[in-house]
Amino acid sequence: MPRLAANLSLLFADRPLPERFAAARQAGFDEVEIQFPYSHSIPELATACQAAGVRVVLINLPAGDLMQGGDGLACVPAQTDAFVDALQQGLAYATALDVQCVNVLAGRLPAGVSRQQALATLTGRLQLACRTFAPHGITVTCEAINPLDMPRFLVNDCDDMEALHQAVGCDNFGLQFDIYHMARQQHDVTALLEKHAAHIVHIQFADCPGRGAPGTGTLDFKRIFMKIREIGYRGSVAAELLDPDGTFTTSRCNF
Incomplete structure (x- = not known):
């Protein structure tokens, strides 16, 4: 069965990151993901995670200036040294937190x-990342992001992702499928899930428009979640969504 996870970078944002682990557990989550955990020390996060009794299933590799409007690291030829440094930092956090997947933006x-x-x-x-993380049993992912929210982003749709999957050619590389980013481009989410099922290793969701919880937009999550089960997906399905009132729980997913 697929498993629900909470994105701690967006959910429970009214409290410091270390306190969000316990908040996620209280909201019914056994698994969490973190976009960028690097502003907190490894011992601080590991202690909070262990105390809450949740598992970190995914983190992003450091992405340089990407979230501040820059180009980032992974596709920028001039950023070789910075990308290698990001790999080492990501590896330290991923191994210490027993992370399953590391996402490279x-x-x-x-x-x-x-x-x-x-x-x-x-x-x-990505091939270098796969070689770096493979000895530790960690899967490397990459995701398509819609160009409306992030102009000039290099990888926008699942066709881009499939071409990248073929080019990388590593056993520990897979697709991160973001339901919101596909819907934002008016793609048929259930058709894409079925088409790319063989290579999807992590799923994220939010309603569209607005990137809120299911029911705040127009997506048919009953149909989408049913399709996730139908394709035989067994990984994490992470709520990477905006929840201004801080009341999101697993029961609101109708999963």
């Missing part, structure tokens, strides 16, 4: 760099 297409060159750079960096 592709980044934005840099000025003066062709799409072909950026994709070649990204492919090589």
Whole structure:
């Protein structure tokens, strides 16, 4: 059966990150994910995680200036050293927190760099990430992000992701499927889940429009969650959504 996870970077945002582990457990979650845990020490997060009795299933690799509007690291040819440093930092956190998956954000297409060159750079960096994490039993993921919310992002849809999966060619590489980002581009979410089921290793969800909880937008989550079961997916399904009133629980997912 698929398992629900809470994204601690967006949920329970009224309290410090270490306190969100316990909040997630109280809301019914056994698993959590964190976008960027790096502003807190490993011992602080590990202690909070263990005390709450939850498991961290995914973190993002450090992404440089991406979230501040920059190009990021993974597809930028000039950022080789910074990407290697990010790998080492991500590895330290992932192994200490017993993380299953590490997500590498592709980044934005840099000025003066062709799409072909950026994709070649990204492919090589993902292969390096796979080699780095494989000895520790960790899967590397990459996700498509809609260009409406993040202009110039290199990887936008599942066709891009499938081409990347083929190019990387590593056993511990898989697709991170974000329901919100696909719906934001008016793609048929259930059709994409079925088409790409063989390579999906992590799923995230939020309603669209608005990126809120199921029921705040127009998506048919009963149908979507049923499709996730039908395709035989057995991984985590993470609530990466905005919850301004801080009341989101597993019961609101109708999963």
